[in-house]
Every structure is written in C-alpha cells, then in structure tokens.
Amino acid sequence: MVTEQEVEAVGQTLVDPQQPLQARFRALFTLRGLGGPVAIAWISRAFDDDSALLKHELAYCLGQMQDRRAIPMLLDVLRDTRQEPMVRHEAGEALGAIGDPEVLEILKQYSTDPVVESTQSPSVFLELPLWPGRCWDITTTWTQGGSAEGAGLRCGSALFRHEIGYVLGQMQQEAAVPQLAAALARPTESPMVRHECAEALGAIARPACLAALRAHVADPERVVRESCEVALDMYAHETGSTFQYADGLERLRSPLS
Structure with missing residues (x-):
C-alpha cells in the first residue's frame, strides 16, 4: 500500500x-x-x-x-x-x-x-475515429517494407518524424539503430526529433546505442543533451537487473539500493 x-x-x-x-x-x-x-x-x-x-x-x-x-x-x-x-x-x-x-x-x-x-x-x-477505446495504429503504416523506418526519419513534418522516433523506440528493434543514430547526429534536424531519437536509442538499449548517446551528452542543444542523459539512464535500466524504470517508491523505501 x-x-x-x-x-x-x-x-x-x-x-x-x-x-x-x-x-x-x-x-x-x-x-x-x-x-x-x-x-x-x-x-x-x-x-x-x-x-x-x-x-x-x-x-x-x-x-x-x-x-x-x-x-x-x-x-x-x-x-x-x-x-x-x-x-x-x-x-x-x-x-x-x-x-x-x-x-x-x-x-x-x-x-x-x-x-x-x-x-x-x-x-x-x-482525424482519429474518436476517441476512448480507439487506437491509431501508426506502426503498420510506418514500418512496412523493412527500410521504411529509416525513410520515415527523413520525410514529413518534424512532428511526423518525432512520432516515428517514438514508435521505433517502442518496437525496440536493433535494425532501427543506424537510422536513429543518424537522425540524432544531424545538426539540421529539429531538436524535438533528435530528442525522440535519443530516447528511442535508450529504449532499444544495444551497444551501438550507447556510443551514439555518449557522443551527444554535451550537445549544444539543451533538449538533446538532456534527452541523451535520460536515455543513458534508460539504457542502464534496460541492461541491468532492476524490475522497473519507474522505481521512485523503491528508491524511497530503500534509499541505499
């Protein structure tokens, strides 16, 4: 309780x-x-x-x-x-x-x-069919065809690319890492897209993700470097032994852990 x-x-x-x-x-x-x-x-x-x-x-x-x-x-x-x-x-x-x-x-x-x-x-x-109990299945459209993940990170609006980054992070597939890392490294890309790519890399949590995130922890764009900082923490969780990322209560109850 x-x-x-x-x-x-x-x-x-x-x-x-x-x-x-x-x-x-x-x-x-x-x-x-x-x-x-x-x-x-x-x-x-x-x-x-x-x-x-x-x-x-x-x-x-x-x-x-x-x-x-x-x-x-x-x-x-x-x-x-x-x-x-x-x-x-x-x-x-x-x-x-x-x-x-x-x-x-x-x-x-x-x-x-x-x-x-x-x-x-x-x-x-x-534009959704409205609302409670409905789900917009963006993954079907954006991930068909194998290479669609990478293509999506270069097309459409910043919001569209941001959402693609989010979906790829949710899928946690290593195949998306090169495209996410490339978008994170692209200085002309919108910060909101780069931030989402960083968080996606933290969620995928493969060794190649670690190098990409560490490369941008001192990025001049604040939202990007903070996203990398948080993503590295997510990476540590995904590759560690803790049960859940949302461990605020556990830390409170066991401050020495």
Missing part, C-alpha cells in the same frame, strides 16, 4: 531542480503509475520548470494517465504561448489521448495555431 506521504515524497523529487534529471524522470513515471489527483497535482506543479524536455514528458504522462482531472492543466499549457512548441504539442496530444469530448472545440481552435508543432498535434487527434 502506498501512503499519501510517499506520494508527496516522490512528488517533491519531481519538482526539485537540484535533483538529477534521471531521478526526476523516474519520479515522474512513478507518479504516472500511481495515478490519482495527488499525483496529477504534483506533475502539474512541475510545468514551471525551465527544462522543455521535462515539461514535454509531464504532458506525455498526463495523457497516458487518461484522467480528465488533468484537462485544465493541459489546456493551460496548450494556450500558453510562452511554453516551448514541443511542450505545447505534447499537451495537445495528451488532450486527444484523454479523449474527453469537452476539449474537441478547443482542439479544433488550435489546429490553426501559427506554431506548426501546436497546429499539427490537435489536427492529428481530430
């Missing part, structure tokens, strides 16, 4: 900028797994952080939780033009993932947003 004090302690780790980014990510994914209003409140508090990568993942986790109590915060993020485009785009996707009809008109409104990442995210979800 998880106590309210333990949830609070995990939340404190998430919002503490003095904590290592890896620890904050593990805390975030722990809160996602716990769910409920207290977890949502702690995740929402972290949107004041100055890391676009962390805020992007906050929105992603709120969408995965599919709890309509997260809608007000996600709407605030989507509307806030001071937020980075990749954060606003993820807020739009999260709202679509929650799938509450009350946000439909707002998503329609932001499908014409002047920032392209914010425009495309609501548009994607407006």
Whole structure:
C-alpha cells in the first residue's frame, strides 16, 4: 500500500531542480503509475520548470494517465504561448489521448495555431475515429517494407518524424539503430526529433546505442543533451537487473539500493 506521504515524497523529487534529471524522470513515471489527483497535482506543479524536455514528458504522462482531472492543466499549457512548441504539442496530444469530448472545440481552435508543432498535434487527434477505446495504429503504416523506418526519419513534418522516433523506440528493434543514430547526429534536424531519437536509442538499449548517446551528452542543444542523459539512464535500466524504470517508491523505501 502506498501512503499519501510517499506520494508527496516522490512528488517533491519531481519538482526539485537540484535533483538529477534521471531521478526526476523516474519520479515522474512513478507518479504516472500511481495515478490519482495527488499525483496529477504534483506533475502539474512541475510545468514551471525551465527544462522543455521535462515539461514535454509531464504532458506525455498526463495523457497516458487518461484522467480528465488533468484537462485544465493541459489546456493551460496548450494556450500558453510562452511554453516551448514541443511542450505545447505534447499537451495537445495528451488532450486527444484523454479523449474527453469537452476539449474537441478547443482542439479544433488550435489546429490553426501559427506554431506548426501546436497546429499539427490537435489536427492529428481530430482525424482519429474518436476517441476512448480507439487506437491509431501508426506502426503498420510506418514500418512496412523493412527500410521504411529509416525513410520515415527523413520525410514529413518534424512532428511526423518525432512520432516515428517514438514508435521505433517502442518496437525496440536493433535494425532501427543506424537510422536513429543518424537522425540524432544531424545538426539540421529539429531538436524535438533528435530528442525522440535519443530516447528511442535508450529504449532499444544495444551497444551501438550507447556510443551514439555518449557522443551527444554535451550537445549544444539543451533538449538533446538532456534527452541523451535520460536515455543513458534508460539504457542502464534496460541492461541491468532492476524490475522497473519507474522505481521512485523503491528508491524511497530503500534509499541505499
């Protein structure tokens, strides 16, 4: 049984900028797994952080939780033009993932947003057959034909390429590593695409991934170097003996482990 004090302690780790980014990510994914209003409140508090990568993942986790109590915060993020485009785009996707009809008109409104990442995210979800219980099977389209993975990372919008990187990470196939590493190394590529490629390499966790990630831990683009930092932590988890990445509670209960 998880106590309210333990949830609070995990939340404190998430919002503490003095904590290592890896620890904050593990805390975030722990809160996602716990769910409920207290977890949502702690995740929402972290949107004041100055890391676009962390805020992007906050929105992603709120969408995965599919709890309509997260809608007000996600709407605030989507509307806030001071937020980075990749954060606003993820807020739009999260709202679509929650799938509450009350946000439909707002998503329609932001499908014409002047920032392209914010425009495309609501548009994607407006085209879904709608909504709860449905799943958009992008993997079928993007991974047929063997070499489609690599081709996809060079075509379409930045959002499209970003989502391809995400899907390839979920598939965890070593065949995708050269294309992901090449996209990560391409300085002309959108930072939001490079970040997703880094996280995908961390999830695939093969030796070739390690070299690619280490090559960019000092990248001049903050979101890229932070993504590599987190991805190296994911790599360590995937190749280690720990049961789950979202181990905020375990670390709290066994601080010496």
